[in-house]
Amino acid sequence: MSRFQYTNRNLELLEPYEWKRSRTVLRGESGSNVADLPDRPSDLAQRDGRAIRKGNEIAKHFADNKVDVVIYAVEKSLDSYKFNLLFNKQLFIDQLKSNNLGKRTIDEGSMDEKSGMNFSEYVAILSGNTDLLDKAKVEKQIAGLESEKQAFNRSKYSAKYKLEDFTAELNKAQSRHDRMSLDWSNLQQRIQKNQDGTIVNAIQLTGLPATATIKQIGTNLNELTDKSRTGGDYEEIGSLYGFQLLVKTEMSEKDGVDIRVNRFFVQGEGNIKYTFNNGIMAKEPETASMNFLRALEKLPSYIAKEQENITDFQKDIPILQGVVDGIWTKECRLSELKTELAAIDRKIQLSITPQSNKQEDTQNEAKLPELTASMTKNISTKNTF
Structure with a gap:
């Protein structure tokens, strides 16, 4: 069972919706209890709306302007599959909204008064193994650092090409300056005045x-x-x-x-x-x-x-040179996270392997009486002949 709190938003009177029929609006609730899981992520959030929306006077006067939202689920049951399904749906919706269909990482998230628990935390808790959530958190940190490293390398390559262009433009500007100065010097030597x-x-x-x-x-x-x-x-x-x-x-x-x-x-x-x-x-x-x-x-x-x-070029070139010569300082942290991820993977594999071996031993023990009976039958038959 998961339980968390929402802070009630700014309190104000609720009026009937525009363009819709007038309706009676409840003045507040002390909390929300969800006994079953809907098919859409929005439905799960919508069921909490009556308690956490504006104008909840009960929460204001009797519950320190907070409401409890309780969701019931059973560990190691199909509820885990249900939450995983909701998580994948919400992930797809976020991908469409953010125009990022390549997103395949779980938000490490956290339990707070604004958003409560996210779907990945539900799945981890209901599965009975929080190592999966730890793995998701480490994978997200690794993905963030790798993305930062790629951005650093892109900026470094961009600075390299810009440095080459600025150096060439500086040489051209210096050449024009020298030639113009020569022309001006010649003019000053030859000029005549009245x-x-x-x-x-x-x-x-x-x-x-x-x-x-x-x-x-x-x-x-x-x-x-x-x-x-x-x-x-x-x-x-x-x-x-x-x-x-x-x-x-x-x-x-x-x-x-x-x-x-x-x-x-x-x-x-x-x-x-x-x-x-x-x-x-x-x-x-x-x-x-x-x-x-x-x-x-x-x-x-x-x-x-x-x-x-x-x-201007002489000011910009040292800055670009510094970017080109720069070194990404978080390489050690990335290596540590990858080592930590490998350790979590091994831990997960070890937690799975004994269970598989135990199942195989149980199956072999179940087959042993049949095998004995078969052997006995064969022996009896041979003795008959």
Whole structure:
């Protein structure tokens, strides 16, 4: 027989259910006695509902807000099979609800005021052998540790691949930073300034004389915007402080119509291409002539951005390296549990084996009189002849 207590929930008046006929609701019970076992786990829980639900005034005033739930069962009887059946049903229901059909472990559980005893504890008690429950508890702990170990290994492999990616990205960022720094250093050495401190726009375009005015330069750039056809390649059109000026024709499609766009770049010794306004040339000639110079003026912001990326990678890489070099610290505990499980298995086998031998001895003793009678009959028959 199993007996446990439930704490009554928040007390409040019970009203008739919505969309259902009005009914009389009992104001409370002192407990619940279950003499037989239902076919569904929900029925077993439902029978306790009247006693443990809200509004049990008897429990509130006379039983310290607690109720007893008593379930009757007989050891080593079909009740054990019944509880095992209920356990398997509840396990299947939990699998469907949790979307985990691979679940095949018994919840070690415990007796408490919230849930009482679980089905696996009932089965163990009714079978007369609690070693099965001990085995289930150890198996669950082993399964939990093995799952934790798998998660640790997965995170370790993930960190390994991420470490490789971050290391590669760090090298790329460092390379871009160095090349941009070289371009900026060259620009600072070659740059020319007017008396008022403004930078001289020393742009030189192919086909224009060195004495070309800003208006002529801007007009020529607008002509290149309309007429250039590079076929997707970069084409050099001039220079500025030792940097190459390039144009590239890019094709795109919109609403079934081919669109041709010429974009302009400036490239230094680091083979990095810089743009202003995404490489689109302004229509106003003076603004157009300043396009490449403004692209070079953005170099410090590019360098600072790459330095920020390098700093972030340098922070993350040691953390990832620590995960990759990490060792799972619960391996000894897992080995101990496996040893304990093997000992429980041997104990269970030893408890089963003597009973089997005893049954065989009993059967042999039952057959002995028949064997003796048969031998006697044979001897008598032989003596007759």
